[in-house]
Structures are given as C-alpha cells and as structure tokens.
Amino acid sequence: MLALALVLWAAPSSALDRGEYLYTLHCSGCHVRDGSGSTEGRIPRLAGQIGHFLKLPEGRRFVLQVPGVMNSGLGNEDVEKLMNWMVPHFAGASLDRTFVPFTVDEIATARKQRPADIFAVRRGIAADLRKGGAVVDEY
Ligand code: HEC
Numbered sequence: 001m002l003a004l005a006l007v008l009w010a011a012p013s014s015a016l017d018r019g020e021y022l023y024t025l026h027c028s029g030c031h032v033r034d035g036s037g038s039t040e041g042r043i044p045r046l047a048g049q050i051g052h053f054l055k056l057p058e059g060r061r062f063v064l065q066v067p068g069v070m071n072s073g074l075g076n077e078d079v080e081k082l083m084n085w086m087v088p089h090f091a092g093a094s095l096d097r098t099f100v101p102f103t104v105d106e107i108a109t110a111r112k113q114r115p116a117d118i119f120a121v122r123r124g125i126a127a128d129l130r131k132g133g134a135v136v137d138e139y
Contacts, residue, residue, distance in 0.1 A: 019085020026072045035090035044139040050087055051095025052134040059125045064102070064110040066118060076107040094134070
C-alpha cells in the first residue's frame with residue numbers, strides 16, 4: 001500500500017488518463033498494476049483475457065457486474081472511463097478489433113440487473129467461450 005501511495009504521489013492525477021488513475025486507485029491493489037492478478041490470491045487476470053468476455057452480450061454485462069466494479073463506490077460516469085481505458089489496455093489479442101466502448105446507460109442498466117450468483121454466471125459464460133475456442137482461466 002505504501003508503494004501504491006508513492007506511485008500516486010509521484011504521478012499527479014493530471015498526468016494519468018482518468019481511467020488509468022481510477023484503475024490504479026480502485027483495482028490495482030488486487031488485480032495488480034499490469035492486470036496479471038494473482039493465482040495464490042485467486043484474483044483472475046485481466047491481461048490477455050478480459051476481451052474474451054466482450055464476445056458475448058452476457059459477458060460484456062458480467063464484467064460490469066462483478067463486485068470489484070459495482071461495489072467500488074464509483075459512479076456510472078467513472079466506471080465508463082475506467083472500463084473504456086482498462087479493457088483495451090489489458091485485453092491484448094483477446095479483444096476483437098471492433099471494440100465498442102461502454103456507455104453510461106449500459107452501466108446503469110447492468111447495475112439494476114445484478115445477478116444473485118455472479119460465480120454461476122461466470123461459469124456459464126466461461127463454458128460458452130471455451131466452446132468457441134477461447135482460453136479462459138478457472139480461478
Ligand atoms: C479486493 C480485491 C479486488 C478489488 C479491489 C477488485 N477486484 Fe476485480 N475481482 C476480484 C476477485 C477475487 C475476482 C473474482 C471473483 C469475483 O468475480 O468477484 C474479481 C473479478 C473481476 C473481474 C472478472 C474477471 C474474470 O475473469 O472473471 C473483472 C472484470 C474485475 N474483477 C474488474 C475489477 C475492476 C475494474 C476493479 C476496480 C474498480 C476491481 N475488479 C477491483 C478482486 C478484486
């Protein structure tokens with residue numbers, strides 16, 4: 001945490017894209033600055049994987065509905081900036097070239113429709129993606 005505080009102190013928010021700043025502050029403590037996550041901590045990697053979820057409408061909704069995003073305290077406008085920075089930044093080859101940016105309305109709708117069992121939703125989406133040939137980690 002000290003290291004993160006120093007990074008934020010050394011890089012004033014104006015020097016960072018707002019989405020990158022929000023990621024650093026709200027997500028990188030678990031998902032790590034480079035999006036690699038932690039096998040030991042059971043934190044899924046975003047790097048090289050997050051883009052697969054956007055191949056299915058329910059996967060696109062799922063990445064907005066995870067507790068890390070919905071319980072972050074961020075409003076829909078900030079979630080939009082964060083996700084539109086984060087997904088292209090970490091997805092690599094997992095993202096189709098036609099990335100359609102998230103909208104504030106889409107985030108508001110996803111927030112109203114949060115599933116009771118996010119793990120079951122993730123398992124179903126991962127199974128469908130694997131049928132399509134995508135490599136999606138268990139965690
Ligand atoms: C306290 C640790 C923690 C924080 C902070 C956190 N996450 Fe997560 N995240 C997790 C864990 C654990 C999972 C897997 C379980 C789950 O879905 O909650 C996860 C899952 C995800 C997933 C789904 C990935 C997959 O392969 O299923 C996405 C996308 C995600 N987080 C994005 C974010 C974003 C964006 C933020 C910051 C706003 C964030 N998370 C903050 C721990 C965290």
